[in-house]
Structures are given as C-alpha cells and as structure tokens.
Amino acid sequence: MAIAALSLNLILGYTGQLSLAHGAFYGIGAYACGLLILKSGLSFWLAMPLAAALCSICGFLVGMPMLRIKGAYFAIASLCFGVIVTIVISQWSDLTEGEKGLIGIPPPDPIPIPLIDQISFKSLTSRYYLILFFLIVTIIVMHRMAQSLLGRKFMAIRDNEELAESIGINTMRNKVLSFTIGAFFAGLAGALYAGYFGFLSPGCSDYNTGFTFLISVIVGGAGTIAGPIIGAFVMPVLMEIMHALAEYRMLVYGLLLIVIIIFLPGGIVRGAQLLWFWATTSMGRRV
Amino acid sequence: MLLEVKGLTKSFGGLAAVDELNFYVNEGETLSIIGPNGAGKTTLFNLITGVYASTRGRIAFDGEDVTGLKPFSIAQKGIARTFQTTAIFPGKSVLDNIISGQLCRARSGFWGTIFRPPHVRQEEKHFLDRAYEILQFTGLAAEAHRLAGDITQEAQKRLSIGLALATGPKLLLLDEPTGGVNLQEIDGLVALIEKIRNVGITICLIEHKMRMVMSISSRIIVLDHGQKIADGLPVEVSHDKKVIEAYLGAKYAA
Numbered sequence: 457m458a459i460a461a462l463s464l465n466l467i468l469g470y471t472g473q474l475s476l477a478h479g480a481f482y483g484i485g486a487y488a489c490g491l492l493i494l495k496s497g498l499s500f501w502l503a504m505p506l507a508a509a510l511c512s513i514c515g516f517l518v519g520m521p522m523l524r525i526k527g528a529y530f531a532i533a534s535l536c537f538g539v540i541v542t543i544v545i546s547q548w549s550d551l552t553e554g555e556k557g558l559i560g561i562p563p564p565d566p567i568p569i570p571l572i573d574q575i576s577f578k579s580l581t582s583r584y585y586l587i588l589f590f591l592i593v594t595i596i597v598m599h600r601m602a603q604s605l606l607g608r609k610f611m612a613i614r615d616n617e618e619l620a621e622s623i624g625i626n627t628m629r630n631k632v633l634s635f636t637i638g639a640f641f642a643g644l645a646g647a648l649y650a651g652y653f654g655f656l657s658p659g660c661s662d663y664n665t666g667f668t669f670l671i672s673v674i675v676g677g678a679g680t681i682a683g684p685i686i687g688a689f690v691m692p693v694l695m696e697i698m699h700a701l702a703e704y705r706m707l708v709y710g711l712l713l714i715v716i717i718i719f720l721p722g723g724i725v726r727g728a729q730l731l732w733f734w735a736t737t738s739m740g741r742r743v
Numbered sequence: 744m745l746l747e748v749k750g751l752t753k754s755f756g757g758l759a760a761v762d763e764l765n766f767y768v769n770e771g772e773t774l775s776i777i778g779p780n781g782a783g784k785t786t787l788f789n790l791i792t793g794v795y796a797s798t799r800g801r802i803a804f805d806g807e808d809v810t811g812l813k814p815f816s817i818a819q820k821g822i823a824r825t826f827q828t829t830a831i832f833p834g835k836s837v838l839d840n841i842i843s844g845q846l847c848r849a850r851s852g853f854w855g856t857i858f859r860p861p862h863v864r865q866e867e868k869h870f871l872d873r874a875y876e877i878l879q880f881t882g883l884a885a886e887a888h889r890l891a892g893d894i895t896q897e898a899q900k901r902l903s904i905g906l907a908l909a910t911g912p913k914l915l916l917l918d919e920p921t922g923g924v925n926l927q928e929i930d931g932l933v934a935l936i937e938k939i940r941n942v943g944i945t946i947c948l949i950e951h952k953m954r955m956v957m958s959i960s961s962r963i964i965v966l967d968h969g970q971k972i973a974d975g976l977p978v979e980v981s982h983d984k985k986v987i988e989a990y991l992g993a994k995y996a997a
Contacts, residue, residue: 597857604856605849605867612832612843619830622792624818624847624910633853 459587459594459648461672461684463641466598468670469678470607471634472614473523477534478669480541481639483661485511485646487545490558490656495551500564500651507650508643515639516632523631526617538663546658557657564651583652590648591685594641599681601637610634614679642669675716677723686724745770745914745945746791746822751800753783753790753969760786762969764800768914773936773946775956778966779989784949785827787966788916792824793817805913819847823912825903827919827949833892837883840891840902841874844909874909881905881935897928901935908939915939917948921955933959957981965989 464478488507492498498506522533545552552558564577564586577583601607609630612620621627650656659665668691676687694712698705720727746768753761761783768774776784789795791802793814802810809817832840849870855863878884881901886894891902900920907915920936921929933955940946950956956963956977963980965973967989973980980986 600857600859604859604863605846605851605870606853606856608839608843609846609849611835612846615832615834616830618794619826619832619906620843621814622794622818622824622826622830623844623906624815626813626815637853 459591460642460645461669461676461688462594462598462681463638463645464669465673465678465680465684466601466610466641467634467638468673469680469683470602470614471610471631472617473631473635474528474531474670475534475635475638476531476663476666476670477518477538477541478638478642479663479666480538480661481511481515481642482646482649482665482669483541483545483658484514485643486650486656486660487552487558487646488643489647490561490650491551493561493650494558500562504644504647504651507647508640511643511646512636512640515636519632519635519639523628523635535663535666538661538666542658542662545661552658554658557655558650559655561650561654561656563654577651580652587648587652590644594644595681595685597641602681606630606633611679671713673723675713675723677725677727680723680725683723683725690724744768745805746947747803748791749801749803751787751790751802752798753786753795754798759798759969761790761797764966764969764971766964766971766974768945768947770913770945771940771943772961773940773948773959775960775963776947776949776966777951777953777956777963778972781968782966782989783969784966785918786969788824788918788949791817791916792822815847818910818912821911821913822916823907823910823914824916825907825918825920827922829896829899829903829923831891831899831902831906833890835891836888837891837894837902838874838878838887841877841905841909842870844877844906845870845873845911847910877905877909880938881908882931897924897931900924900932904935904939908944912944914945914947917946919949919951921950921952929955953981 460478460482464475467473467475485507488510489500489503492503492506493500518537522530522537525533546554548554563583566577577586609620609625612623612625613627613630617627649660672687672691673684674687675691676685677683698708701708716723744767748764748766751761751764752759764787776787778784786795790797793812793816796811800810801808804820804822807820809820832843835843849866851863851866875884875887878887881904883898883901883905886898891899894902904917904920917936921932924932929952936946936948936959960977962975963973963977964971965980965983965986972985972989973983
C-alpha cells in the first residue's frame with residue numbers, strides 16, 4: 457500500500473495531476489499477476505514484472521488521451537476509468553471468476569541461494585519482508601526521481617503548467633511519463649498484494665482503494681517522499697483504533713480528514729517541518 | 744532575418760485580434776512593439792510562441808518554418824518569453840527557478856535518473872554553474888537561496904527574465920518588462936535589457952513607457968486593431984501621423 461501511495465504521489469504530489477484511477481492500476485496489477493500464475497502457470501517472479509509492465513502500458517494508453525484534460529475534469533475522467541476497470545473485472549467471469557474472486561494464488565517460489573539454503577516465502581512474515589524489499593526499491597527510485605532534473609520538470613508542471621511549457625518543457629510528454637511510471641509501481645504493488653494474500657476480489661480495484669491511496673498521500677504530505685509512507689502506515693492503524701467506535705467510525709474519520717486538510721494542508725510531514733521550524737526559531741529568540 | 748512573420752491573422756470569433764500582419768526582426772536588434780490597449784500585442788507574442796494557433800499566416804524563425812509548433816518546441820528552438828503577469832515558480836528558491844529554465848536543454852532521461860551515470864551528474868553540475876552565472880548576470884546572486892515568492896516585485900521581474908534567459912534563447916520576447924515597478928527601478932531593468940542586447944541576444948519587447956521605448960529601441964512597430972500602422976526608427980515613428988492619431992485621437996494629428 458505504501459508503494460502504491462508513493463507512486464500516486466509521483467503523479468499527484470510531484471506532477472500535480474489528481475488521479476483517481478490508481479485503484480484500477482493496483483487492481484490490474486493484482487489480477488494480471490494472479491491470472492498469469494493461475495491460468496498460464498507462470499512463476500510469481502515472472503508474473504510480477506509482467507503485471508507491472510502491463511500496468512505501465514495501460515497507464516500510457518489511458519494517460520495519452522486523459523492527460524489532455526486538466527484539473528478537476530482529469531480527476532473525473534480518471535475516476536471513470538477506475539470504475540470501468542472494476543466493472544470489467546467483476547463482470548468478465550470467464551477470465552477473472554467475477555465476484556467469486558481469484559482463490560489460491562500460490563506464494564512466490566523460493567529463491568535458491570547456493571551453499572546456504574533458500575529463501576522461502578511460505579510464511580506471511582517472509583512475504584512481508586519481500587514487500588518491504590520492494591518498498592525500499594520504490595523509495596530509492598522515487599527519491600532519485602524527486603532529486604533529478606526529471607523530477608524538476610514534473611514539479612515545474614505542477615507549479616505552473618503554462619510557464620513550464622513556455623520554458624521548453626514538453627508538459628504532455630512528461631505528464632504521460634509520470635503517469636506511466638506511477639501506473640507501473642501501482643501495478644507492482646497490486647502484484648505483491650496478490651502474492652501476499654493469495655486471494656483477490658474485484659473490490660481490490662475499486663475507487664475506494666484509489667481513495668485510500670489518495671488519503672494516505674494527502675494526510676502524509678503530498679510532494680514529499682516520507683509523506684505517503686507515513687500516511688500509508690498511519691491510516692490503517694487509525695482505522696483499527698477507530699474500530700471501537702463502531703458505526704460512528706466513518707463519521708469521525710471524515711471529520712478527521714477535514715481537520716487535517718484545513719489545518720495541515722501539507723500533511724503530517726509539512727506539519728512536522730513547520731513545528732520544527734517554529735520550535736527552533738522560538739528557541740533561538742529566547743537564547 | 745531572425746524572425747519573419749507573414750500574413751499572420753488570429754480571429755477570436757468574428758474579431759481579428761491580429762490582422763494580416765507582416766514584419767521581421769533582424770538579428771541583434773531591439774525591436775519594440777507598441778500600440779494602444781487591445782491592439783493585439785500580447786496576442787502576437789502568444790502566436791509567435793505557439794500558445795495560440797494562428798488562423799492564417801506563417802512564422803519563420805532562423806530560416807525554419809515554426810508555424811503551428813507547440814510552445815515547448817518553440818522554446819527549444821530558441822525563442823524565450825516573459826509574461827505580462829510576472830510568471831515564476833514562487834514556491835521554489837530563486838536558484839531552483841533558474842535551474843528549471845535550463846531543463847529544456849536536459850539530455851538525461853528516465854534511466855539516467857535512476858542510475859545516475861557520470862554524464863548525468865556532470866549535466867546537473869553544469870546546470871548549477873550556469874544558474875549562478877545567470878544569477879550574477881541578472882543581479883540576483885544575493886537572493887539565490889530565498890523563495891522566489893518572497894523577493895521584491897522588481898527582483899521577480901528580473902527573475903522572470905533570468906528564467907527566460909536560462910533556456911538559452913536567440914530571441915527574447917519581453918511582455919512589459921517594467922510593468923508595475925517604480926521609476927528608479929525601471930532604470931535598473933533597462934540596464935539589464937541593454938546588457939542582454941550586448942551579449943548578442945535579439946530582443947523584442949512590448950512596452951507602454953514611451954521614454955524608455957524611444958531610448959532603448961533600434962526600431963519600433965506600432966500596432967492598432969491588430970494591424971501594423973507604422974514601422975521604423977524611433978524618431979520616424981514618433982512623428983508619424985497615424986501613430987499620433989491612434990494614441991491621441993484624430994484631432995491631434997493635424
């Protein structure tokens with residue numbers, strides 16, 4: 457989930473495009489991975505990159521027409537794409553087993569290591585470490601992107617698209633690139649989810665999933681690397697804590713979101729930065 | 744001839760904002776485009792830079808037809824512009840703004856970004872050095888690490904020019920570079936424009952301040968209702984009957 461949030465952050469936080477289609481890419485990645493393993497008999501290690509690649513192709517093809525639309529209209533179009541994908545997954549029973557879901561996806565094959573033994577992925581813990589590994593890879597890639605000239609192009613587009621275009625940045629091409637990379641990592645996250653749980657239902661691709669990623673990005677802090685990771689870890693914990701509130705849970709949840717968006721528009725990370733800045737300057741004044 | 748515009752027309756609905764316009768810009772000159780409000784000056788800039796698609800007509804730059812190209816490719820070809828409303832990235836530092844201006848010359852792609860081979864690092868280093876040069880040139884070196892949104896209006900004007908210079912242009916289009924700054928500050932901006940001209944960049948500017956236009960321009964074009972009504976040396980234009988008519992009304996033209 458943190459991987460998916462990070463990849464959405466690339467599109468939203470750095471390139472400034474509010475995409476609600478991220479759940480769909482996650483779902484496509486998960487289903488592609490699950491189906492390649494169950495129906496084509498591929499190993500997880502082959503199915504996972506193929507699923508992520510398929511997602512980036514989808515991202516590219518969908519992004520080409522969709523990113524021509526701007527602002528809120530783009531958000532609506534991306535939401536439509538997300539809804540269509542969920543419907544296709546739940547209705548195309550011959551391929552996806554529809555509402556029954558995909559059951560019994562085997563865990564990833566063990567990796568043999570010469571001399572010692574092998575890394576097995578039978579237990580949930582071992583699969584957790586597998587995901588952690590890919591999360592670290594994703595963080596490294598995202599960090600490099602954010603620091604790079606490419607990341608600067610994305611941010612220029614976010615800050616002022618017209619100005620970015622006037623200083624010679626191909627905004628369309630870079631938006632599609634950002635969207636494609638984002639879709640790749642969403643697909644990767646989906647594929648890992650399939651390998652982790654071994655069970656998929658069409659619900660994993662719906663707009664709720666997309667919104668969960670979105671909320672993680674916003675609560676954590678869009679346009680930072682730490683933000684989406686923090687968001688992705690905080691939100692599930694928060695939901696668990698609020699289980700005690702039973703049916704009032706969503707009410708409190710909604711209020712909390714509003715409070716965060718009004719008082720901490722930069723999310724937890726920016727809030728912490730502000731607090732730190734305030735603390736250091738007021739300390740400095742006292743000395 | 745660096746830029747040549749032939750029969751350029753842009754209609755919004757039935758209104759021709761730019762109407763069958765012909766003009767050229769020679770290499771190394773400073774051409775001012777003047778005219779009353781609504782004469783089509785900014786529209787002309789938007790046509791040259793590809794923000795608007797022209798209804799009719801052709802634009803050639805450096806011997807190449809650039810009609811109908813997208814703004815980013817026009818910028819890559821070597822035409823940079825500033826906007827009437829000072830356009831910068833306010834949330835970024837002054838230095839980062841200038842680096843952004845150089846991005847259109849960046850060669851490193853996605854894989855270079857991930858693996859950072861030496862040539863990519865070198866390119867980043869080169870951009871940084873060049874950014875400091877531009878800051879020095881535009882007189883912003885002291886503000887390098889401040890947020891672009893926090894510096895004075897005049898410094899922001901300089902920054903927007905620096906941002907355009909960072910793209911490495913042959914032709915610089917300035918849309919009211921001294922709009923909204925006070926009298927003393929105008930001299931500083933004029934000095935900067937002259938400095939740019941002296942390093943061999945051709946300048947085309949839109950201005951309303953006549954004293955400045957007369958002193959800085961090597962040639963002036965006057966637009967009215969989208970048409971060119973005068974084209975010549977500053978002295979010629981300032982005595983042109985049609986120009987006085989357009990500015991002050993027919994009864995003063997006698």
